[in-house]
Amino acid sequence: MAAEKAEMDALKKECDGLRAQIEAARKAVNDGSMSAAASGVASVGRVQLKLRKTLKGHLAKIYAMHWSADSRQMVSASQDGKLLIWDCFTGNKLVAVPLKSAWVMSVAFAPSGNLVASGGLDNICTVYNIKAASPKTLRELDAHTGYLSCCRFLSDTEILTASGDTTCCLWDLETGKQKVIFTNHIGDCMSLALSPDMNTFISGACDSLAKLWDLREGACKQTFSGHTSDINAISFFQSGNAIITGSDDCQCKMYDLRSDQEVICYQDASLNAGVTSLALSSSGRLIFAGYDDFNCHIWDSLKGEKVGVLSGHDNRVSCTGVPDDGMGVCTGSWDSFLKLWN
């Protein structure tokens, strides 16, 4: 018994030693900070956006939204058991998809515009074909043992899901089977994001870690720590070389992938609400972060300063999204409204 304990202690010590080595390796390449690099960059000044449209139609808390690749259509999911597909330019509702389970937590639009997927407490990711005369269920992907927190299409044939059972999964939509299961997190996975080149993806979880995964190899390539609470939102920087995370510890952080470390932390002493969602403007300069305090705050990603705020919601901002053409930003809230700003 004592010998076993001694063995475990020795192993633990070795692990700690290795972790110290990673830190040392990261420190070794840390020869320049973001504040130094961004010192020569002009400030963006105060960013004042106006509310352009309020989309009314949901009857309960909105939990998720996702823009279509055409930058005009958008799908939103609410716990009233409906997915609504909007034409954001005209403000019209195009399609209403009734859900089998009202406890939806995530929704995604396929790049082709033919499919939408949703999932939540039912542990199932349901894929609907919305181009048919009336929306038809194409597939029900049922293998997770925890709630579905996020899903993203790679194409009409593959979809990635993140679940409360701590795993992420790549599914083949044609067979409805799992292709790759990504396990490494020790807490609920809360969100994921695909890289612009579609070869890797990142996930944020309740173990306060963000991980980078390789889609082909099915393995975790990099892990980023620094947050002290659940990571609720994660996104790639446009160039694909950095990631932004938002957490319940009221901070957002940017991690650089190539130098493998945290680059900047977006925090403010007067901000005492968790980050629920985030989205970047098309140049990556502005970060729109939705918080529990009913507002969406705008950060200058290079300088780390708060440069604006979107107020108007009467309850938590649960989802934020910027379309591909970068024309504006959409915030969805528990007050059942979606607001478009620019």
Next chain:
Amino acid sequence: MTIRNVLRDHGQRYRPRMACLKKAEKVVLEMQDPTTGVKLQPQRLVITTIPHAITGEDIVVWLADRFQIDAQEARSFGSMLVALGYIYPIQDHKRLVVKPDASLYRFQTPYFWPTQQWPVEDTDYAIYLAKRNIRKKGILELHEQEQYNHLHKWMNHKWDFIVMQAKEQYRAAKERKKPDRVVFDCQERAYWVVHRPPPGTVSAMDYGLERLIDPNAHEAKTPDDYERIMIFTQQSIMRPRVKSSVSIGALVKYCATYKGHDPFLSKCLPSNPWLTDDVTYWALNMPNVEIPTKMRVERWTFSFGELLSDPRGRDDFRLFLKKEFSGENLAFWEGCEDLKWGTAATMKEKAEQIYKTFLARGAPRWINIDGKTMEITVKGLKHPHRYVLDAAQTHIYMLMKKDSYGRYLKSPVFKETTKKAVCPEEHKFSDSQLEQNARNRRPSLSPIIIRQQEQEQKAKMAASAPVDITQVMSKLSQQGKEAPPRRTSVKND
């Protein structure tokens, strides 16, 4: 005093709001500091005076001063502290906001703070409601009455205990001094306003759905766990890292390069459709528009990836490659993309087609890749899967990027396109015109129609390719021109 239910822990240790609650607590403790905190004043109630009350105005002023924020933000911050239950209003106790006037508030006792280890129990709520009922019948609000009836129904088995507890607490309270009693009643009432809000109100305690797994429960338990952690960590250490000054510099450069293309930071020409309800911008930037805008052409110069991902850019590049007789590279790359993202049923057929057209000996559009890559690819094609052409595709991509892309940017094709590119005038709509625009909004062209158009275009191009070199050469010799120098090894039949 009450039974603690250990099974339904509500995840107090890893509850979603813990981080914020702890921060709020620190602020509240600062606010209670006798010297630097918020000014205290007594509250007068007919004959009794109750100390330690604070005004809403003082709260806002203190917060604005402490965090260097404006009055509006200080008010929101203060309201958040009230909504979380750290400060409670004495008058108008049901509205959990900070009013920046002489309204009185008091700090909640730590026993009732939301960070405490015990969950908010229905049993306690039942006792509280029963107690109020004993004190004065008919005092419960409608929603409280409904809750009371509901709890009475499903807690029927321990109702005797609840009533007994309520009576006991009521009796004990009567023995307290009046100021203490008043304060405690206020505290308890405030606690339940926070944790059992009336229906239809927004509750700060509503943190959404609960987490499933406790990350703190997972610890390395066996030598195997440690082995795995060590292997992963060792691989991590060996990963090549770029100097942060270089990679951060690249991020800054990216922002600077794209600043002019970010609608939040630069003007959109002719106008941002969201702002003016005019769709000219979208019409000018359709995927397969004849004449691109100057901004769009500028994006093609930012990186090869930008050029390839824009269908119009790819068309231009294709035209250039046709003139250089190296169009097979792009065609192969497109074939690979098609294979990667297409349906599984068509994969075998596509793989065969690609092999016949680009890779086989004597193929009409043979691509120039090194022997090793060719060997791996041909071998993989025997059992084709989505990523079988990855190695070859990467090789061709890098070839185009390092070689053709640079020449394309200097070519007459590109110069021509740049010259013809439009730079629309900025719209200057009057208010009435803007109203008109808003009225004339039409739904967009359905993506399915756009996709059909793209398919038709693709089919047209497939019909015209591959380029027959003998025909081209005979045409040129008829015109008396020399045959162009061969860029890649094209096999003649």
